[in-house]
Structures are given as structure tokens and as C-alpha cells.
Amino acid sequence: MEDSEKKPEAHISDEDLIERFQQGDTNAYETIVRRYKDQLLNFVFRFLVNEEEAEDVVQETFLRVYRNRFAYTRVAKFSTWIYTIAGNLARTELRRRKRRRLFSISDMGLEDRDFEIADDVFNPEAHVDSALQEEIIQREISKLSPKFREVIILRDVQELSYEEISKIIRVPIGTVKSRVNRARLRLQNRLKSLLEQRK
């Protein structure tokens, strides 16, 4: 414990930090917040495609960590634990959003379907600006069903390992790999023009 106290913040593991927080060190909690706030926001934002809602979800995630700090045990990686909380909250937010919306074909819950509607109106070739291209990619990600969206964000945007994703979403590694592959195939098919243009 004494050794870890001397370590600069950057070198302390997440697991040590949460342990310190469990012992009453609120500075350790603040370090955790600083370490995870942006990466969690990035993950939740790519999932919800709404920055304000995403920030609310991340706030709630940290509140849950604060409230349930003693529920964490060293058996799991801290990052897995906090990503699981954020992912669950993001999915809940999606469901809540769906209930709030009026029942129409444009937003009848694409996120809850395993299939996607072909977007014939949209022509990615017309867009060359990189910001717009990012928007197009984001839009296509948001059209994936939540189970595909979540894994592709965790794998390709957040760059987490298959093993970690498997623990976060609580499905076998084989299923994660299969979902990532299918999500990528769908995305590349929809973004054909854009992806070929870049070559």
C-alpha cells in the first residue's frame, strides 16, 4: 500500500485505484473519473449518437461506480466492470428513447432489429469532406442493431480485446467474433463507395 501511494497517478492500476477508493480515498475516485470519462463518453456517444444523452449516461455510470464501489471485486478487470455499467445504461437509454418516440417507420426501432433497411436515397459519393464522411460512418453505425453496434464500437472504435468484450457483454468469445464479423460486413457493404473512394 505504501509503495502504491508513492506511485504517480498515471502508473497506478485501475484495480489499485478502486481499492483505494473502497478504503475511503476520494482522490482515487477522481483519478478514475479523469481516466475514464472521455473513453466512456466516446463509446456511449457512438452508441447513442447524441452527445448530451451520452454525457448523462456517463455521469450516471460514475454515480453507480461511486454508489456500488464495494460491489467491485478484483476478480474482474475494472475496465470490464465500468464498461459493462456504461453499456447497460446506454442500452436502457435506447429503450427509453424508443418508448418516447412516436411509432413511425423512420424511427420504429432500427436498433432493435437484426436486419437493416437499405438506404437507397443516400449517396455517399456526393460527400467528400472528411467531417461529413465521419458523419456518414456514424450514421451507418447507428443503423446497426444494438448487439452489432455495441461490439463493433468496442472492438474497432474503443479497440478492446475480444476477451474483454466477451466479459463486458457477457457472451462467449466465439459469438463476439461472429457479431464483429457480421457488423463489419454490413458496414462495408453500406459504405462501399466511401471506403473505395479512400483507396
Added chain:
Amino acid sequence: MNTCESFSESFSDYVENAVLPEQRQTMDVHLSRCSSCQATVARLSSLRSRLRTLPRVKTSPDFEAILRARIMLERKKSRVSTFAPRVARMPRAAVYALAGLTILLATSVILRGWQSPEAYTKRALNSEEFYLYQTTPNSPLQPTKVSYTLDKIRPGYLQRHEREATAHDRAVSPDSILEKQTLPPGQQLKTSSF
């Protein structure tokens, strides 16, 4: 399932270099002959790099301040709500006893508040018992202790009474006489054991 479809299941592993060497060799052979699969693999590689380089969003500057405020609010709430769960955990009999005691205490406080000391004195002076006490000294209704204010006493009564008391006190204790003489006017005089 045709060859392209079966290979497509391993495309992700292929672009991530996660396939076994012999499987890679077989896939390479297929890709060299199939332009469609070749294009798909190329797009998948491009997609991966595009997703990795998507701009990172950042939290607003007041994110931590808001979180801190929410935590403080949460702490306050938990402090307030700690009493209710404690009561809920208590045995039912103890809760009833506590409630009864509280009601009893509240009732006694309210009743005492309604009657001032002056009201007590008036009641004593006007009561039938006091009249009987005055008129029939040996009556069984005669109270052992009466409290009254000096200005309410009829003239001559105190002097007569004090004469009797002084004679008695002189025999018992000279200090008690001094106490009686130094009482300020208007203050309650308590006489005992008539």
C-alpha cells in the same frame, strides 16, 4: 454455402491477422481468384482503419463539477433516508411502543401548555375544596397542600395564618421564619402541613 460465403465468415480474422498459417494460405489462393472477395477484404481493412481514426468526443468542461454536485446531493439524500430503513428493521412491537410513547409525551406537553400556573391558582381559590377547607378545618376534604398568590388573599387572613405559623416555626427552626419574611411580594407563598 459456396466458397465465398464460407470464407466471408473468416474475413475479420483475416484482416486482423488472426487466422492460422494454413488457413491464410487457402484464403490467399481464393482471394487471388475472386475479385469480389478481394474487394470486400480491402473494404474491411479500410473500414477498420476508418473506425479507429474516428474523432474522439470529449466530456464538457463542467463534467466533473456536475458529477461532484450530484454525489454531494446523493450523500445528503442517503443521510436523510437512513432513519426510515432503521425503523423498518425494528420489531413491530418496538415501533408501536415508540409511537405510543411519543403520543403520550406530546399529549402531556399540549395539556400542560393549555393551563398556566395562574389558572391553577385560580382554580385552587375558586374550588369547592378550598371553600370547605376554609370553613371546616377538620373536614376529610381538607387538602394537605395549597398554593396561592399573596394578592389574592383576603386581608387579615395571612396575618392570622402567619401568626399561627410563626409560633410553630419558632419552636422548630428560626431560619424558616426569616425565609418567609424575605419573600418578595407577588411571589407564590407555599404553606405546608396545616
